[in-house]
């Protein structure tokens with residue numbers, strides 16, 4: 001089995017002005033495509049040759065840097081594309097909305113905690129919203145292409161929303177203004193999809 005670069009359900013220009021078309025195109029066709037082909041090279045002939053991506057992440061040998069960087073890079077971007085969209089409702093509803101209120105007090109409180117995790121991640125990495133078995137939520141961040149499912153990352157639960165804070169995700173449009181990019185992210189979250197992942201993994 002080999003992994004494939006997923007097709008996006010929207011055009012590169014459809015997330016404007018929040019994420020610009022050029023950034024989307026490069027991010028998908030160059031960065032994510034690179035992680036995908038490097039992941040396929042890394043698993044070729046290994047015990048993970050026919051494994052699902054989640055199985056690879058959970059059972060990862062963290063000293064295998066090629067597999068660590070590219071399995072994370074593959075999964076993280078798949079989740080990222082799935083959980084953003086044009087014409088977002090801007091606010092969660094359904095089960096995820098109730099869970100956010102229960103775990104963080106309110107949506108605004110969650111937004112503040114998540115934004116801080118994204119803004120204070122030094123260098124390259126991701127901010128995450130994860131769900132634990134039983135339904136409680138946790139916000140955390142990880143460096144580079146690490147993922148909460150990998151051993152010893154220090155994030156608990158299954159990631160259901162992730163924000164890429166590598167400079168390649170925002171630099172063309174926002175330069176060094178990462179907080180503005182984080183703010184814009186909240187205008188394009190696909191809450192219906194986050195809710196689906198919440199229900200499936202709680």
Ligand code: MN3
Nearest residue numbers: 031164166169
């Ligand atoms: Mn990226």
